[in-house]
Amino acid sequence: MKKRFGIALLGCLLLIFTTACGAGNDKTTLQLAEVTRSLFYAPQYVAIEKGFFEDEGIDIELQTTWGGDKTMTALLSGGADVALVGSETSIYVHAQDSKDKAINFAQLTQTDGTFLVAKEPKPDFTWDDIKGSKFLGQRVGGMPQMVGEYVLKQHDIDPHGDLNLLQNIDFANIPGAFSSGDAEYVQLFEPTASTFEQEGEGHIIASFGEESGSVPYTTFMTKESFLNEDEETVKRFTKAIHEAQRWVEAHSAKEIADVIQPYFEDTEKEILASSIDRYKNQGSFASDPVLDKDGWNNLKAIMDEAGELPEDVPYEDLVNTTIAEEVIGNEGG
Template structure:
């Protein structure tokens, strides 16, 4: 398992489907190494300069974040002269805390964390510099197969979701309200216990990411119902962030990181889901390649990795959801420039 500040253990043994699902859910896929700049056969390293080590915290381990694993596996970070020292925080709140404490340089978190921290008016703020995912990546699963699922099927039912104030929890709440559905959304179960609670029939439905959704399907313990992201449409679910002071002090590193991930996204767009699965499988030990490919295909169909620029309109959507959920007050809306610096992603898009 990867946890903040801990090394990744090699060769994790998979003890049944329950262990596999729990491992994937809480972000514990095994990577080739804690230092994962990548060793591609197709992308050469640039020059002979010593690589810059970036201490990186990912929010959870999920195929939803495939571009970053491709950037590692196919050597795009290495090409940019970056050595990635990766850990898994198991939550945007923990990833943001790592940035603020100085134990991480860059983190993949929900952009709402930048809003929360800015509104605390503390000594540090966080800046989004690359939007990795353009919609929510979770799915609703049920114990029994529901033909022609409708959101009204959740009326009066229980759903295991994520912690209050987290992106998936707030997006689900938004979708339910938009559909006029009242469900019992359970938000007090720790991520590592969610699958076990669902299998123990603690709820009728569960909200999970890939590859857990496909693993539950294959095990016969759950059935796919719907995409939470498809219901809300464009939504800035996760982004690469750093403290404003780090961005200012290390613009070259930020640009190199941005370029590496953007090139990885382009690589994904020009390769099949199976080829992507083969590339990232070292980060999902215990998950069959066919299930990884199914997960990638599911996210590609959602147009998950559409653009690296978090737009003003998307920030407005985000803050509308925060206000509706009660985690931000209407008078706490932040300005775009307070929490987003789009210049690095724009340069990547323009090939500069």
Template sequence: MALNAKNLLTVLGSVLAFCATSVTTTALAADKKATISQAFQSMLYLPLYVAIDGGFFTKEGLDVTKQTAGSPSAALSAVLSGSADFSLHGPEWTAVAAEKGADVDVIANVVNGAAVWIATAPDVKFTSIKDVKGEVVVSGQMPTTSTSLFFRALKENGMSPGDVKLIQVPLGSEIGPLVAGQSKIAVMYEPGLDQAVAKGMKVVLSFPKLYGEYAFSSITAKRSIDPDTAERFVKGLQSALLYMQTNPAETAAIARKEFPTLDAPVVDAAVKRMLADGVYPKNVDITPKALTVAMDTQIALGNLKQQPKYDTFVARSYIQPALAAK
């Protein structure tokens, strides 16, 4: 169909109006904002930092602000109060809140291994967890997953916490008694573990390898979260996790940026170990097995009454689109 001058102007006007609307819509999408409250600034949460610093949230049109609450309960409270859209901590906190009637779910995986290790002095003979019986062991102050897992391992091997001489210290300071010789065995997180290795200690037990899939830390959101915001967030996190698996050097560089006060070789070793041991997951999925194993620890400790119902507790409506995205 031929266009006369009048029709051409009309068409051009419509096109320009459409373009203006598209630009405005795109700009609004790119400026969509979200806040996440993390329990701590932690090496375990590196997938979140990669998603932010690597621009993966930005690619999904999401501007994410990170806040540090100081504890899992405070991070979760930020979501419940509406001051944050998402929180990052162990899913057991979400399960306890949901058990009490809170309208919260977990929507993505961040840490999928029981990220705890046992380190010893180089002269310690260690063939199994049974070798700690009667020994002085330093571990984090309860409640913490590292000490909880240690207790679980003792129980599974016919022992109890009373079978060891336990020194509980503030999280992150386990290396002090170990290096000072007050204890020759320590239950540790990263990066303290590789700080100890750098001082000559040896790693004798990997809980990630012992327990396999373990929903250690995850993203929590209210069920009333804006679905579009949640979907963008989970897709951005998925892209970051894929990137970490194929770009370990670049991932370590982001970790060094996030933890500038740590020695670079320690950061690099910690990232390498957590990738190799499966602590950083390959995707955002939370499997029934991973959730069950993690919640069993909390049930055994009396923190949780029963397993949460997987189909209602894990919001796969956000996970599945992220897994399907190319």
């Protein structure tokens, strides 16, 4: 009798201990798909490394899906709960009459993140210098290419008439193609642009982000069904992102580089810091997660100018600011 009682008591103690421990480690796992691995997304990596997601009870499983199409496929098929990708992709999905819309709920970057890099030094560069050149462009229909064309047109340059525009190289292979090929100009993200400059393979001569103005370049989005079913988790996710945005705004480029170094192990920390500093100086990192209407309209204008706007989707159809505004409103509480 005593033996059975002792076994039963031990079992109860183990159950209580296990339950108590489990309660303390009860986390929501979220599959997060990023469209590419980019220094442009520094606040996201800060949110992970500084434990801001963990503070909100979220365990992030990050995957890099390498391309807008693949990222949206992952999101819509259930391979990801949240996607970090260009807002234009939500418009493309909407135009295909998707039953489950992709809703933009938190903005991460608010300018284009590419820089114009030339093979040769251009100390007296003017945009007219590009005319007649071989220009290695980005993927058709993607934000880098659309912003690039938009900026060129603002400088009275016809991208398809005044340039020998190359658009047949995959995103991941563009740096190598520029380095080994005969293109005179290319659009590159950081830290690749600064690395090329350091190694003498290219020279940064202009910023497309500074030229194009505010635009919701990369945002976090999720399916409308997920948002409706688990709004609280999306809210906690947004709180973590906003905490990271505030941290990035308050800290130096070097401090940020120290935190996100694990995501860019092949890049020297000095290059990371200088690249982050360049993004900070031109206001690329959004200071809060609210995607405003002016930015959305600028996005559609850029897409329309490039001939890639399939339909005029109202701001209210694909953008949810309620969660982000609530997060900002409660940040002091």
